[in-house]
Amino acid sequence: MGEGRGVHLCGSVPLADAETVFTEAARRIGKHLKRIPDGETGVRDNWVVWQLPKMQAHPDLETIPPPSPEYGPSERVRPKPGVDAASIDFGPLGYAEAALESWRVFHRLREDGTIPAGIRFQVSLPTPIAVIGAFVAGPQGELERRYEARLLDELAVILGTIPAEDLAVQWDAAVEFAIFEGVFPSWFGSDYPTQLEEVGRRLVRLGGAVPESVDLGYHLCYGDFGHRHFAEPADTGKLAAVAGRILGGLERRVDWIHLPVPRSRTDADYFKPLADLVLPSGTDLHLGLVHATDGRAGALARIEAARSVVGEFGIATECGMGRRPAGQISTLLDLHAELADLLA
Helix, strand or coil, X not given: CCEEEEECCCCXXXXXXXXXXXXHHHHHHHHHCCEEECECCHHHCCHHHHHHHHHHCCCCEEEECCCCCCCCCCCEEEECCCXXXXXXXXXXXXXXXXXXXXXXXXXXXXXXXXXXCCCEEEEEEECHHHHHHHHECCCHHHHHHHHHHHHHHHHHHHHHHCCHHHEEEEEEECHHHHHHCCCCCCCCCCCHHHHHHHHHHHHHHHHHCCCCCCEEEEEECCCCHHHCCCCCCCCCHHHHHHHHHHHHHCCCCCCEEEEECCCCCCCHHHHHHHHHCCCCCCCEXXXXXXXXXXXXXXXXXXXXXXXXXXXXXXXXXXXXXXXXXXXXXXXXXXXXXXXXXXXX
């Protein structure tokens, strides 16, 4: 079957709590994992959607009607009349608090041997574009800067508490691709080449905020709200272009990059742009080719198509599992382990 790079869990896993996620992931696929996320359980189960009510409760922001039918929740906020956007402090976002709470559970489980030694704790963070692009009416440029400042403050708290050798940070980029595809409006260029350069610059800056001693990865995504994409990608071209700009712009290593594979794409044409993506020896490519709806047979067909272009890769789902029924998760995890054994 070729050479594998293990299993990657993107982020959300809809089990009861972080302890259950850590325990189940370690028990079912631990030997194939380099890191485990906390599953983004509870209020965080639908990726960044939990940030919208926080913004709506902000004293300097007001909610306005949706501009038009869009992908996912479309209520938006903007500064109240007379409020200077540059003065807005978003306050605690909740990411640092959640990470530190889950880290204590992870550390305990690793100390008692439930989680194998050497596996890192993965913290998944959204890019500022994800939140601003989906939930802010304007001025998006200034509020993106303010949100990024607060998010990097929370990252600093995480870095200051969790030992570097135990930590992995993943930047989740999805709304960027909705902007590329014209689903959400852009505030950083009206044409794809400009947008691509601006997105690349931002993703490099975010990666540069993570110290070399901490593992770093990127989850590139076309969305999963209602189990549908922002738009169906024609191929991996835009994904590979973003990955190339990350790898070419960062001075530190990138430990992994994750890309989605739509369920219907069992053809080599989808993967062809990856032939031109040069991956450093220390960077794992993970392909999101595991789908609950067609199981082992579908995954094997997508693996075979990918192998015609890419020599080595790890496996994953397209996105987090948070929108899946909890009853499907044990079967999905077992399928990851089975496929990783075949690729090992």
